[in-house]
Amino acid sequence: MIYDTLTQPTLILDEARCKANIHRMCRKANEQGVVLRPHFKTHQSKIIGRWFRDLGIDKITVSSVGMARYFADDGWKDITIAFPVNVRQIDEIKALSAQVRIGLLVLDADTLDILGKNLNDPVSIWIKIDVGTHRTGIDPAQSNSIDALLDRLAHYPQLSFGGFLAHAGHTYHSRSVMEVQRIYGHSLAVLLDLKKKYVTSFPELSISLGDTPGASMVEQFGLVDELRPGDFVFYDLMQEEIGACQMDDIAVAMACPVVAVHPERKQWIIYGGAIHFSKDFLLMEDGRKCFGRMVNVTDHSWSAADTMNNPYLISLSQEHGVVQCTDQNFDLCRPGDISLWLPVHSCLTADAIGAYINTMGTPIDHYRRRVYE
Amino acid sequence: MIYDTLTQPTLILDEARCKANIHRMCRKANEQGVVLRPHFKTHQSKIIGRWFRDLGIDKITVSSVGMARYFADDGWKDITIAFPVNVRQIDEIKALSAQVRIGLLVLDADTLDILGKNLNDPVSIWIKIDVGTHRTGIDPAQSNSIDALLDRLAHYPQLSFGGFLAHAGHTYHSRSVMEVQRIYGHSLAVLLDLKKKYVTSFPELSISLGDTPGASMVEQFGLVDELRPGDFVFYDLMQEEIGACQMDDIAVAMACPVVAVHPERKQWIIYGGAIHFSKDFLLMEDGRKCFGRMVNVTDHSWSAADTMNNPYLISLSQEHGVVQCTDQNFDLCRPGDISLWLPVHSCLTADAIGAYINTMGTPIDHYRRRVYE
Numbered sequence: 238m239i240y241d242t243l244t245q246p247t248l249i250l251d252e253a254r255c256k257a258n259i260h261r262m263c264r265k266a267n268e269q270g271v272v273l274r275p276h277f278k279t280h281q282s283k284i285i286g287r288w289f290r291d292l293g294i295d296k297i298t299v300s301s302v303g304m305a306r307y308f309a310d311d312g313w314k315d316i317t318i319a320f321p322v323n324v325r326q327i328d329e330i331k332a333l334s335a336q337v338r339i340g341l342l343v344l345d346a347d348t349l350d351i352l353g354k355n356l357n358d359p360v361s362i363w364i365k366i367d368v369g370t371h372r373t374g375i376d377p378a379q380s381n382s383i384d385a386l387l388d389r390l391a392h393y394p395q396l397s398f399g400g401f402l403a404h405a406g407h408t409y410h411s412r413s414v415m416e417v418q419r420i421y422g423h424s425l426a427v428l429l430d431l432k433k434k435y436v437t438s439f440p441e442l443s444i445s446l447g448d449t450p451g452a453s454m455v456e457q458f459g460l461v462d463e464l465r466p467g468d469f470v471f472y473d474l475m476q477e478e479i480g481a482c483q484m485d486d487i488a489v490a491m492a493c494p495v496v497a498v499h500p501e502r503k504q505w506i507i508y509g510g511a512i513h514f515s516k517d518f519l520l521m522e523d524g525r526k527c528f529g530r531m532v533n534v535t536d537h538s539w540s541a542a543d544t545m546n547n548p549y550l551i552s553l554s555q556e557h558g559v560v561q562c563t564d565q566n567f568d569l570c571r572p573g574d575i576s577l578w579l580p581v582h583s584c585l586t587a588d589a590i591g592a593y594i595n596t597m598g599t600p601i602d603h604y605r606r607r608v609y610e
Numbered sequence: 611m612i613y614d615t616l617t618q619p620t621l622i623l624d625e626a627r628c629k630a631n632i633h634r635m636c637r638k639a640n641e642q643g644v645v646l647r648p649h650f651k652t653h654q655s656k657i658i659g660r661w662f663r664d665l666g667i668d669k670i671t672v673s674s675v676g677m678a679r680y681f682a683d684d685g686w687k688d689i690t691i692a693f694p695v696n697v698r699q700i701d702e703i704k705a706l707s708a709q710v711r712i713g714l715l716v717l718d719a720d721t722l723d724i725l726g727k728n729l730n731d732p733v734s735i736w737i738k739i740d741v742g743t744h745r746t747g748i749d750p751a752q753s754n755s756i757d758a759l760l761d762r763l764a765h766y767p768q769l770s771f772g773g774f775l776a777h778a779g780h781t782y783h784s785r786s787v788m789e790v791q792r793i794y795g796h797s798l799a800v801l802l803d804l805k806k807k808y809v810t811s812f813p814e815l816s817i818s819l820g821d822t823p824g825a826s827m828v829e830q831f832g833l834v835d836e837l838r839p840g841d842f843v844f845y846d847l848m849q850e851e852i853g854a855c856q857m858d859d860i861a862v863a864m865a866c867p868v869v870a871v872h873p874e875r876k877q878w879i880i881y882g883g884a885i886h887f888s889k890d891f892l893l894m895e896d897g898r899k900c901f902g903r904m905v906n907v908t909d910h911s912w913s914a915a916d917t918m919n920n921p922y923l924i925s926l927s928q929e930h931g932v933v934q935c936t937d938q939n940f941d942l943c944r945p946g947d948i949s950l951w952l953p954v955h956s957c958l959t960a961d962a963i964g965a966y967i968n969t970m971g972t973p974i975d976h977y978r979r980r981v982y983e
Contacts, residue, residue: 301929307983323867511890
């Protein structure tokens, strides 16, 4: 079995769970006539990207210019870079726009000028709207800012207006279906108001929303044109806590050797730390942090059935993880055993370790691969 | 100037500051007749390692078997792997022990048996002692456990007893010189007691302590044999807050393009997020988090003079950083500018991004390099 062969922290991808997550989201969007433009920053993998393509997906979202190039090289032809344009990368953006259709996020007129003066090929320009996350985006009440951008856009015929795009990232602070639905409803209403106002001048404009809690927990997507969730491809403990998935939907787990046990405080030490998991955590009811939860190894994957009663990661150093056990589960592992851990935030965990293997041991690529010199 | 050429988040190494940090620590250890066995997990770089070698250092510490191999390949001959032995890597450990002298940390007799039965070449065995951090190590009061390990060790002539090793990681929770000195004094006393007890049977045994706050803030190291600090090579905001360094000693800074500004809340958005900085933070007095602080660009490096009045990173997403400014400093940057950020925890930041350039633009290697596919 695959786990027997492992010697170091290794991120295991359960393809069946991952494909079920992809299938479910594609079907849901498809049934409602909404374009699914999945965010590929979670998996950052050509191989996993192709599983989406097999289901008819032909538009994607990424978070950097380099990631767009990586997927363009694998045949993706319609890519939104969901990050405010970094004008220092104008040469790369130009090269990419000559190769595929790209969508860019713009918040200010100076950036539009730089794009307009440097790009020759057709590009879609999205105006980023702040629907309440307050990370970035234009306040939808600032009509002047939006009008100024659209006026400037008109100077550059190769830049077409894609529409209004928002990320309702504040769903990550929610812990109930009703709250996520409320945020989704509000975000959609904001974008629909903008669409109504501008659709006469721009009949092709779309509105695009995207976050995994919303896309997972809202049943009726309403009149949104496009959804851009990403994390659902793997899910993780944070999504489970929000209510966006079941424990058994989580499609990645970190395999870590146990290297020491401390019966006096019912703790183990695993080889697996911040450089493998990243340092995102969940705060538990007792005020302690949780950096991961153990699942039980099975012959060909894992079982998430006992996860909430299993040991959990209470702290992470650079390469160590400290595991809190109870009297009941302390004896589950001994030094030399492999333990399996669901991550708190799968996007950052996949990026930290920069590689996967599937449950058969086959390597799966990642855009930001690690090379051990 | 180097910053003008940057297009993406880039970790800048100021060689002059770094070499001054190395020099200061080497001189301090040398003057007191203490062996400095620096921990290379912070920089993970052959090039930086050689700067230590140039000052006469010939013993080093690392945190993984792979990292030991990386430095062994660059000519290091005496390497302690300061992590509990992971018996799943026994083949790699065996290969390495045939190449160089390695030191291994052991906490249980079963692991000693596996080492004894598999290794042919001489290896130093260190017993890890818990001096109060409660991460890992044997409680020094458990004489039985220590005696049992030493009895077992005697079965394997190729395994020699190096001594007692501790990491006083709880200095990281301290915020005063007196508290760090108290922890150092206590840790040293624990190890000296053990030395006194066992030195007759093992006249060659050493005691080894290691943490950057202790090594930086304690003036008289006392009767310790060996020190293993690591972070001092770069220092960071956490060390500055503890009191282990001055802001101006910090030798790495992340250069990040500014991509958006939000005057209504005095915030900028930078291209630079969790995948570049890692997610360690400092809690500020007002309860807000700080993920990095801006320094001012100078012609050939940066000035840390205004750091506490400068903008700081209030949150990090995967690739975005949100910067909090004030009325006074909001205008320091505009979209397209490069901003420079001191990291909270330089070990994790260097590992996350996996590369450096110096202030002349020359690349500096890192063991866990990123390859953008």
